[in-house]
Amino acid sequence: MERTTHEVIIMGGGLAGLSLAMQLKGAYPDIGIVVLERQKRPLPEAAHKVGESTVxxxxxxxxxxxxxxxxxxxxxxxxxxxxxxxxxxxxxxxxxxxxxxxxxxxxxxxxxxxGILENFMGDEARRRGIDFREGVTVKGFDIGEGDAPHVVRYSDDGVTHELQGRWLIDAAGRTGLIRRKLDLTxxxxxxxxxxxxxxxxxxxxxxxxxxxxxxxxxxxxxxxxxxxxxxxxxxxxxxxxxxxxxxxxxxxxxxxxxxxxxxxxxxxxxxxxxxxxxxxxxxxxxxxxxxxxxxxxRDYSYSCSRMFSAHRWALTGEAGAFLDPFYSPGSDFIAIANTYITLLVGQDRQGANLASHARQYERMFMSFYEGTLSMYRGQYNLFGDPEVLPIKVIWDYAYYWGVLCQLVFQNRLGDSGFIARMGDVLKDATSLNIQMQAFFQRWHAHSDRRNRRTMLDQRNLRWFADMNRTLHDQLDDASLATRLHHNVDMMRALAAAVVERASADHPALVDDAGELMGEGATRPMLQEWAA
Structure with missing residues (x-):
């Protein structure tokens, strides 16, 4: 039996596993990574895996x-x-x-x-110095206690191999090797x-x-x-x-x-x-x-009680938690999980105590997960409502572009100090989102479901197009803080505009709109769609 040691062992060489390997290698060029993948290349084009849309x-x-x-x-x-x-x-x-x-x-x-992307990524991973082994089957693994290495056993053409690694990553998709072994689903x-x-x-x-x-x-x-x-x-x-x-x-x-x-x-x-x-x-x-x-x-959505461990193991992609294909967030959460794992590996290399970092990153990951889940859970009943769903889509994207995208594009996902300073703003955004998701249900209960022969052009909402246009702006801490404050204020104005618009057609909504109505004259957020 061959026994070798690597700094990181990744079980699964699909989109999540290969992208994590590339991110780790880019951050730490001297790192030793082995990726174990069950399927052999070349993968079939067109009919390989579902999950083709990115945002x-x-x-x-x-x-x-x-x-x-x-x-x-x-x-x-x-x-x-x-x-x-x-x-x-x-x-x-x-x-x-x-x-x-x-x-x-x-x-x-x-x-x-x-298929095309993962074929390319497999070749590119090897070009970047990553030990990518395909056509192999993980037979078992032991999670090391304390500072002991993790052990993975896999077979390749009938030959059993054993690897030791300081870090063990589950990127095996819905097979969820660690998630199932530790009963985390x-x-x-x-x-x-x-x-x-x-x-x-x-x-x-x-x-x-x-x-x-x-x-x-x-x-x-x-x-x-x-x-x-x-x-x-x-x-x-x-x-x-x-x-x-x-x-x-x-x-x-x-x-x-x-x-x-x-x-x-x-x-x-x-x-x-x-x-x-x-x-x-x-x-x-x-x-x-x-x-x-x-x-x-069947029943494709699930959560996970642990994503990152101070004992040097972690989950990414569908091996951890999965939301919903609506709005295509799957690869977004691969990016977020991989970024936190990369940070944890770096902190471990520096000799840091991982417990507080792992807990903090897991809390942030799950807060993003729960905020996004609220857009789906209990909301499918209104998907056929041409009066409510278009406005919900605008709201959901304002929340996504205005908050989560800002943290990712500005490379602040792991900046605990910045996120702590922006805690009240982020909590306000979360609270607004929860209130609005509930309001969409109340509106749907009164909706006439008017299906008009028209196009609602999102480009006509100038503030909406501007949010998209400025995502790649490079901002310092002060500028990013200002933008987040501005975006949450914009969300408040949008919430008020939505409530006013809905209440104009359905006066019964005024009584339970509460603080979402705000104060002042009608907001211009949706005026381009007023007709």
Missing amino acids: EIAAHYFAHTLGLLDHLEHKQIRKFGFRFFFSDGCDDLADVTELGVSAVLPTPSYQIDR RDNGHHANAVWFRIGERLEIDGWCDDAEWQDRCHPPERWRSTNHLCGPGYWVWLIPLSSGAHSVGIVADAAMHPLETMKTFDLALDWMKKHQPVVARELEKCKDKRLDFAFF
């Missing part, structure tokens, strides 16, 4: 933290933002409310073909299912409607590059293009409103589409013989 934090992380910008720009697809159609039961997308941007916003995000109260498949040709949504006004809304007319959401009560359908030329299609649904048993095979999913999204079903019928795969997750 701003993940795009920034892959492009700039890991140095993969050239690959993203030339081998993947620049995304045309998120786009929503309230098209439940409708045959023509021109007849429903569309939410999105008429032109791409400045800060980029990408649609990624996971927790129910987070959000119960939903997802099914998905890939079609081996482009779904050209821009040609699905011959209405001239509809076609002229976007410049260039390339809605297909968006993460297109086709929404209805309790569910949404995704359409995501892949650079391999394929298209990813998924159904995500509240478990109680749309049971998995109604869609857990391709034929059942197609029948479900015919009822709920006939325009998508019609296009899928034309190319169903080009289906590449089909899969599903």
Whole structure:
């Protein structure tokens, strides 16, 4: 039996594990890392793994933290933002409310073909001096006590090997090796299912409607590059293009409103589409013989009671906690977890006591997790509401860009001093978000669900476009503190504007809006959409 020692052993060489290895190697060039991955390269294009859409934090992380910008720009697809159609039961997308941007916003995000990206990352990891071993199976591991090393046993072509490592990282996806061994999985109260498949040709949504006004809304007319959401009560359908030329299609649904048993095979999913999204079903019928795969997750969302340990082990990606595919936060939380792990490894190398750092990073990670979870838990019932959901999306993005993105883009995730100084501001933002998520439910209870033949163009909200445009600004502590104060003040004004707008149509909402109403005249935050 071969026995070797490494500073870091990463179990899992997918997106989370390889990106962590690259981040660690970039931060500490002399570090010894071994990555153990079950699947052999080359991985299949188009139909490798689900999770193809990225948003701003993940795009920034892959492009700039890991140095993969050239690959993203030339081998993947620049995304045309998120786009929503309230098209439940409708045959023509021109007849429903569309939410999105008429032109791409400045800060980029990408649609990624996971097979193409992970093939490239495997090669790039080796080029950077990382010991990446593929086609191997982890057979067991022992977590070292005290200062003792961790031990991992794995097999490679029938030969057993044993590794010792100071750090042990679980990046093994839903297999969750450490999470399961230590019984860390927790129910987070959000119960939903997802099914998905890939079609081996482009779904050209821009040609699905011959209405001239509809076609002229976007410049260039390339809605297909968006993460297109086709929404209805309790569910949404995704359409995501892949650079391999394929298209990813998924159904995500509240478990109680749309049971998995109604869609857990391709034929059942197609029948479900015919009822709920006939325009998508019609296009899928034309190319169903080009289906590449089909899969599903039951009850895909879960939490984890421990992410980072002072005993030199940690979890990242789906090996730890997973939220929801709506808003595509999965790779964002890979970036956040990997950043905290990289900081912990560095502090350990300096001989620091890890206990306080591990606790602090875990608290911050879980506060970001819980804040994002509040956008999903108990909210799927209003996904088919064209009156409420567009405003909720604007709110959720203002919160995301205004707070979490600021900490990531300005490299302050691990700056405990700065975060402590901004504690009251961050608590105010969290409190506002909790109140607004509850208000959206109250509004939905009164909503007329008006589905208008119109496009709500997010670019017309100048403050919204400005938040996106300024994400890459380089700020010192004082400037960042000023911006966070400003953004939370803006969120207060937005909350008041939302309540005023909703109460104008539904006076009963005034009585329970409370402090969200604020004081003063009508806020201009949504005036571009007033009509």
